[in-house]
Amino acid sequence: MRFSVTVLAVASLAALPLAAQRPAPMQPGLLRVCADPDNLPFSNEAGEGLENRIAELMAKTWDSKLEYVWWAAPRGMMRMLNGRYCDVTLQMPVLSDMAGVTRPYYRTSYVIIQRKDAPHRVTGLDDPELKRLKIGVHLFSADGENTPPAMALSRHGVVGNLVGFSTTYTGGQARPEDIVKAVADKSIDLAMVWGPIAGYYAKRLGLDLSFTPIEDDTLTRMPFAYSMGMATRRADRAFRDSVQAFIDAHRPELQRILEEYGIPTVPLPADSARGGPGR
Template identity: 45%
Template sequence: MSLLLALLIAAAPQRELKVCADPNNLPFSNKAGEGFENKLVDIIAKDLDAKVTYVWWAQRRGNVRETLNAGLCDLIPGVGPTLEMLGTTRPYYRSTYVSVVRAGRGLDIASFDDPRLKTSRIGVQLVGDDGANSPPAHALARRGITGNVRGYMIYGDYGAPAPQEEIVRAVADGEVDVAFVWGPVAGYFAQRQKVPLTLTPVTPAFDGPQLPMLFDVSAGIRKADRSLKREVEEILLRRAPEIRALLLSYGLPVPTP
């Protein structure tokens, strides 16, 4: 290699990977880089030999249009693979809603048809400021179980360091007997409570044809950026064992591949 070529290579700017992520959304991401999506981004960036630059944006309705599709970033982790406004990658994990109860109380509940739900205090996640309901909330309402149900906003108190923890903490504190929670949130925060909690995947995976409890999760890339999508998908496939180990370390209930 000539000296000139070596100098040109040394002077070449490092590749930059701009990532849109929520600054306060554990276990997924935060500004301190403590979320599993932060760690996933690190894996991708290392493989690309790229420097990560974050564009911090609260994960709210319209955030994809206002960030990725507005050209502010190149990638958003943690999106549904069927999101039509994006060029989504192959899923890098699948998880499910779970029931969360205090361990040792004999209240392990897997089905929305469990008769004990009629007399239990139940917590469910509500999605968005408009009070839209999560799949478990719809499943309970279909069975007429509403009077003993308490809703917890997914976004919670955004001024708190872990806004999504509230519903899991409510089980640990005895505010509710059972809560139906998205698996990654339940698994991560259950490990951090003062009492042991038991997580049970809800069954069946589909409560009727239009109400899934099991979801795939992908990374989002602009539709036109086919080259980056191809690169990221190759990394997700090549580093799959490492990524699975990462997810399990955060307590995510992920099915065995």
């Protein structure tokens, strides 16, 4: 089987009218993947992320040329997908209403990370010790909204002892692994982090930390675990069926890729992997 990779820097065209940027519709033998250029463990321009691995497997399976369309912000990526700059994104919550999503191929959650020698093991948002411990959180997501841990802790009255970490990585001043390193070097007592970021960087840096999935919060009614599928445009049902068939045929390989990248997973809801496709 053969496949090749082409990279398009769509972001550099942002000043042009949308219609002028729009490429041709889907073409046989061409797999156009929407991806973030600097978002490990998921993807980067060097091809080091788990989505890069999945895209390569998909292109090889379909004997297709692989083409990436890079865009950093999730909402902007959906504009790229729905505007037909690219045809599939390999990571999307199944309940998203922005695209047509497959059935999930894994489920992950936000996690509490602590050193294994921590004197007190925090297991949930209602632990009274949270009001005295130094807690690391990512304060704002790529879409400019506060992250679920930051919002939930605030509702639980845990505010003054939070240590904020950036989710914007520019100029080498801040990196996603900083919050994980801060737990290991005792700069903070614990952190509440998106599981894939925590698991990947702990494994990559050789850090022996404990991971506790955060359960959905009854006070805020906020979910902390998400089932993840792949997404196409809603109208492209036949293509989405092909993506779903790829997932179904390669579940063991997909699971091995997730494990290789240290992604912590939680069980999928009963029958979710066998039900109808997402929106």
